[in-house]
Every structure is written in structure tokens, then in C-alpha cells.
Amino acid sequence: MxxxxxxxxxxxxxxxxxxxxxxxxxxxxxxxxxxPDPQTERPVSAECAEYVADIERQLAEAQRMSERDGVLVFSRVQAGTDDDCGEVLRDRLRDDR
The missing domain is CATH 1.20.5 (Single alpha-helices involved in coiled-coils or other helix-helix interfaces)
Incomplete structure (x- = not known):
């Protein structure tokens, strides 16, 4: 061997x-x-920016007032907002997670 x-x-x-x-x-x-490729900021209408800021304010207030997990619900349709608000709002809420 x-x-x-x-x-x-x-x-x-x-x-x-x-x-x-x-x-x-x-x-x-x-x-x-x-x-991931860096995404460029798209211009957002003033109404949409106001709508998103209002939702972020409500989320912050609900988080501050709530001691336990809860559900915060928003209506899907807002009068006077453009279609781009849905995408902008989804992007903002995904970033907060």
C-alpha cells in the first residue's frame, strides 16, 4: 500500500x-x-404632501398615546388626492418599519 x-x-x-x-x-x-439602486425623489403635489404629513402626525400621536400594540385605520380614498399619494404613502410606511 x-x-x-x-x-x-x-x-x-x-x-x-x-x-x-x-x-x-x-x-x-x-x-x-x-x-438597491438609490431612488430619486419624485416631486409630490402639495395636497399629497399634506395628506402624508397628516397621516404621519396621526401615527406619531397614536404611538405616543398607546401603551400596547393597536391598529390604526385610515380610509383608502381621500377626496382631492392624486394617484401618486398611494405610492408615496406606501413608501413612507415601509421605511418606518
């Missing part, structure tokens, strides 16, 4: 260093490629 090849500690350490460096480089590359 042939004897197995003996490798030195330096060879094993060098192999681990190379593998770790390759793993770190791959991780950095993947994290950089998965980074």
Missing part, C-alpha cells in the same frame, strides 16, 4: 488563506451587486 503524500503546515495554511480571500472577494462582489 502506498504511503499518503505528506503536506506541510505551510501548504495547508496557504490553501486556507487563498480560500478565505476568495470567499471574502466573492461576498464583497455579491453584496455590491445586490445593493
Amino acid at each position: 502506498p504511503k499518503p503524500l505528506r503536506t506541510s503546515r505551510r501548504t495547508w495554511i496557504a490553501a486556507w488563506v487563498v480560500l478565505c480571500a476568495a470567499g471574502l472577494a466573492a461576498t464583497v462582489g455579491l453584496n455590491a451587486s445586490n445593493a
